[in-house]
Amino acid sequence: MxxxxxxxxxxxxxxxxLWIVLTLGAYALARLLQRLGREAAFINPVLVAIVVxxxxxxxxxxxxxxxxxxxxxxxxxxxxxxVALAVPLARNFxxxxxxxxxxxxxxxxxxxxxxxxxxxxxxxxxxxxxVALSMAPKGVTTPIAMAVSQQIGGIPALTAAFAxxxxxxxxxxxxxxxxxxxxxxxxxxxxxAGVAGSGVAAAQVTSLGSLAAAFAALGIALNGVLTALIAPxxxxxxx
Numbered sequence: 001m002x003x004x005x006x007x008x009x010x011x012x013x014x015x016x017x018l019w020i021v022l023t024l025g026a027y028a029l030a031r032l033l034q035r036l037g038r039e040a041a042f043i044n045p046v047l048v049a050i051v052v053x054x055x056x057x058x059x060x061x062x063x064x065x066x067x068x069x070x071x072x073x074x075x076x077x078x079x080x081x082x083v084a085l086a087v088p089l090a091r092n093f094x095x096x097x098x099x100x101x102x103x104x105x106x107x108x109x110x111x112x113x114x115x116x117x118x119x120x121x122x123x124x125x126x127x128x129x130x131v132a133l134s135m136a137p138k139g140v141t142t143p144i145a146m147a148v149s150q151q152i153g154g155i156p157a158l159t160a161a162f163a164x165x166x167x168x169x170x171x172x173x174x175x176x177x178x179x180x181x182x183x184x185x186x187x188x189x190x191x192x193a194g195v196a197g198s199g200v201a202a203a204q205v206t207s208l209g210s211l212a213a214a215f216a217a218l219g220i221a222l223n224g225v226l227t228a229l230i231a232p233x234x235x236x237x238x239x
Contacts, residue, residue: 019070026052046200047168078199079143085202085217092214095187103191103218110195110219111226114139115234118162130155136235137227138162141198144224151228152235163198170197171204186212194219 030048037043057067068075089096096103118135122128127135133154137145142163149159174193183189186205190212193201202216 019067020073022056023049023053023071023074026056042172044168044171044200044204046164046171046203050164081199085199085213085220088210088213089217089221092211095211096214096218099187103215103222106191107195107219107222107226110192111139111223111230112234114196114223115227115231119235119238131158133235134158135162136231138166139196139198140224140227141220144228145198148228148231152232164200167197167200170201174201175204187215190215191219194221195223198223 026049027045029052030043030045033048034043034045053067056062057064115136118138119132122132122135130153133152134149134156136152136154137148137159139145140148140163142160145159145163146156148154149156170193174196175189178184178189178192186208189208190202190205193205193212194216198220202213202220205216206213
């Protein structure tokens, strides 16, 4: 059965359109499941889509490299999508300007906690130096995280995986945790999502409105810049 599936799949696998359609279809299925589950946080569309595509790649014995080459257009859209978050930020800039002091303190605390917490977790669990360095920039958006990882001596591919996992965890846990702490302000939810979980978590808070999306975009941008600046310093002090 498996050999027959692979034989049927082989002529289709080189087509980029196939991988784009499958990836978008997996995400659409995940969104449908989330709506049916009444927007349950644990039914995260990114996580579900990853699992679905992972099963497909394993079942068809398709190397990840081949999949990435076919779906590279979706990978390319990551940059423009992140930049597009500047639209709600620009529309709500007056709200951002009035909270700069609180935003600055939250940003510094969140960025340092993410770096130190990531390295400390690997160290406590007995992980290697390379894994610890790869874990340090996990809180920022994937392209920046990979660049910072390379700068401090980590493994960019491993950092990309950590960044995605961190984003999924933040998306699943973040809103529920803040609500239990009686924090309901969309600005706080948005900024926390942007700092802790970059684009993956930010996508979850856009349903709270454009103000939450604006602060999520602010968190992504500022945390990326600050992490790129302070991660090498913290790692140098740690070493």
